[in-house]
Amino acid sequence: MAWPGRSGRIGVGKNLWGGFQPRSGGAGSVAGADPRWSSGDSGELLDAFEQFPGFVWVFEGPELRVAAANPEVRAAVGNRRDLIGTPFKQAVPELVGQHIFELLDQALLGTRTRGYEQRILTDRHGDGRLEETFYTFDIAPWRSPDESVRGVIVQAVDATEVVVARRAAESAATTSEQRYRHVAGLILELQRSLLPATLPVLPRVQVAAHYLVADSDLVAGGDWFDVVTLPNDRIALAVGDVVGHGAAAAAAMGQLRAVALQALRSGGSLSHVLAALDDFAGHTMATRAATTCIAVLDPVAGTLEVASHAHPPPLLIDTAGVATWVPVVPTGPLGTRSDPAAVHTTTLRAGDVVLLYTDGLIERPHHSLDDGARALAAAAAAARHDTLHENTTVPDRLPDRICTLVTERLTLADGGYRDDITLLAAHLLPEPVPPLRLTLPAEPTALRTLRWQTNDWLAAIDASAHEASDLIHALGEAAGNAIEHARSPEAPATFSVDATLDEQGVVHLCCADRGRWRMPLPDSGGRGRGLAMIRGLVDQLDVVRTDAGTNLHMRRRLGKPTVVTGAATSPTVTRRHAPMAEEMSTRVVDTPHGRTLEVHGPMDMVTTGRLHAEILQANRGGGLPLTLDLTAVSHLSSAGVRLLHGLAGDLEDLRVAVAPGAPAEAVLILTGLKELITRPDAPN
CATH class of the missing domain: 3.30.450.20 (PAS domain)
Incomplete structure (x- = not known):
């Protein structure tokens, strides 16, 4: 406090x-x-x-x-x-x-x-x-x-x-992979391998993503996200949630992400991409009833196209810290023969931040989705508007800061979180980072100036320390060759450096001189290895020799690491009255209108298998309408939604009773199950 x-x-x-x-x-x-x-x-x-x-x-x-x-x-x-x-x-x-x-x-x-x-x-x-x-x-x-x-x-x-000491000890660990395996085990390793390891570093938009794995391996595995660069300087932001848990859900998540990635890169419209996902999801049970929200951002025009399959809408945070929701109208879950997703277009202003997320961030037992959405908006606005002391460990980049503080603050409530959580943030920069253009004397003393100014520019475009080190080293090798060979009788000996970051997240470095390089001689003491070193530090190197001089063109794609973590330590919450039911129980009640199965406690990925069997047992013999009474359900997760979608196709007279305004009602409406809703004690 x-x-x-x-x-x-x-x-x-x-x-x-x-x-x-x-x-x-x-x-x-x-x-x-x-x-x-x-x-x-x-x-x-x-x-x-x-x-x-x-x-x-x-x-x-x-x-x-x-x-x-x-x-x-x-x-x-x-x-x-x-x-x-x-x-x-x-x-x-x-x-x-x-x-x-x-x-x-x-x-x-x-x-x-x-x-x-x-x-x-x-x-x-x-x-x-x-x-x-x-x-x-x-x-x-x-x-x-x-x-x-x-x-x-x-x-x-x-x-x-204690926190500072522990973080220092963690930083001194041999590899981040060992820390990650210790925290989350093999399920987290599988998820991490199927999710994007890095996000693009772009000149007009900064992006960040946090993925928190649920606090039990039994319920982990279904969330996915991606950021994809598109033609015409646009980028696609995508999040989704696959029903299921463990390795099976992680594999299904990877399939959907691969289909979305292929559809986006094919150059099709947002409607085409979602149609491809919807068609693919309907062919297997593992991907059916998944949800997704995809947005296409044009940073030059400032437009954002958004469409959703049963997924919560994006949140916008402006420069004043005011939070507003994108008024997108979702269609039904993927693979359930719902109507095509409608595309909504909104206009962004310079400095706006767009947040996409999965429902694990706003779902809490005994709280409505509206309550969770309001908590998200308040936390994001506060994180955007905070003025931080320079000694805090909160990330400096605005998208990273918002992802860090929002996930920390929202997972503090109600004893932590039961489902995976994904938060994806994109910050539309007021101005793109300008290119770096230098002309330096062909003297060894110029290398120091080159490193300083290149390092400042790489920091401005948000290259990582590792990437910056590689690029500065490669550019230093190129400049060293230019200094050695840039002699020209027509003009003073100089060399030039141009550095740009393109809209696909690729850094282009060009080092040009006006001289002619001498070919290395045998036994020349290792001369000529500079180009081999440069090739090992960049993705591509082209050497262009002309009568006017020699140009070295280097390219390196940058990537911002995503944050994928195991369950964080959360505060425990005790209630003096009406404690939350952590175990599921059921009771069959025969009424004049049919048979009712009352469900108490969580209806989540851990309990739906047993609940399915008990529903089939309650409906054995058929002939009587069956009502699932969910008024006492403390948590209705996406696994429960998938079960209800399956039952709706198998049972002719299924009804689901929920209290008006209860969290379960909002979930059913959002996920395309509104037709099943009835009120407690209402005749079928």
Whole structure:
């Protein structure tokens, strides 16, 4: 919570407590204090509170007014004036969008939340720059003697040093592959091999992608994404979700991605691409009922074409941090004989960010999809609008920053996430990075200037450190040859360097001189190996010799690594009342209108196999209409959707009962199962 800071005490006095005053008892005593466990002396207790070795907040009432804050936490927020008695949202407004206020509101409803090493950004010095600290915290309801919730108590420990030390140790590991295998195992390895390892680095658009594998191997495997460069300087952004889990779902995901990639590269329209995917998906059960959203961005014209098969719409974040949804109308899931997907075109402005994602990011048990969408919009807007201190470990690139903070903050809620999560971000740059053009003297001292300026340019286009190292080395070899051979009687000895990044994500380097190269002689001490070295550092090298001089043309395709990780450590959430059902149970009820199968708990990739068998058992003999009562289902995942699509084709009188406004209703409507919906206790 805004607990970032180090120790620091301000004056100790009873006015610290604001409205938190003893309500009864003798002078110097605390009302209700048990003499076996407390001295009852309010002065002594206040002094102990002031010396508490950690961060403690106490909030009172529905407005969460600050009732108490010990010196550690007061210093953490910069010893702000008028802190006591002020609603917390006004006292520390920079926490909007960081999912802290939401957890406090849950505590007011009786929910206790524990968080582990959560990143919090606050304006510690009042200069508008947000600094980061990592906290392990406990947010609990503050209860009155009659058990009503009076407010919220928060206790936290600064875990920043532990996080920094652990990350340093991870960076020192021999290879990232070993770390990845340790975290996620073979399923993650298969997924990673089928997903794009890198995304294109482009002059007008920056892209980033985060893929979080579900916290169990049994439910991992179905999400996919891609960024594809197209003719006429356009790019395609695609996300999708395949029903299923484990290796089978990963393989199906890889097939759909390959079909989409081939269709996009063939030059067909967006409608043609989705028609090809729809046709392919209908031929196998593994790909049927998958969802997808594909957008084609023209960065020069600023247009975005979007179409969806049963997939949530993209989110736009403008330069002011305002979030809006692309008003695309989805058709049914792939392979289910739905209508062709309608293409919606919208106009982007320079600086806009487009977010595509899978439903795992917005689906939460006991929350509607609208709630999840609002949480996504708030988190993305806050991540876009934050002004960060230079010492934070949040990525500098805007798309990476949004992907990092949004996935961190949204997976904090409700005990983590049960499904895979994909978030793809594209930032339309205000201006493309201009080419680099240099003319340098053909002297060895020019190489230093060449490296500096080339390194700055490569950083501006967002080349990775490894790519920059290779390209600077290759260009240095070319320049060295030019310096050695660029003698010309007609003009001073110089050489020129041109560097451009094209719309396909390829860097073009040209090093030109006005001299004629001498062929290496036998036993010349290794001369002539420079070209071989350059060829090993770039994708293609062309040497053009003319009467005017020698030109070396080098090309290298750049790639931004995607972030594919195993399940992150998430806070645990306990509920005082009505705990979430983690085990599925069913009950068959015969009614005058037919037979009803009541389903309780999660309807996800782990439980659908058993549920399918129980549905067939309940329908044995036929003759009676069957209703699936999903009013008590805590989580309806894409696996459940696939099961319902299959049952809809096999059972003539199937109905699905859901409560109005429940999360299951929105899922059924989104995935093309609206015709099955009935209300509980309604006659068939």
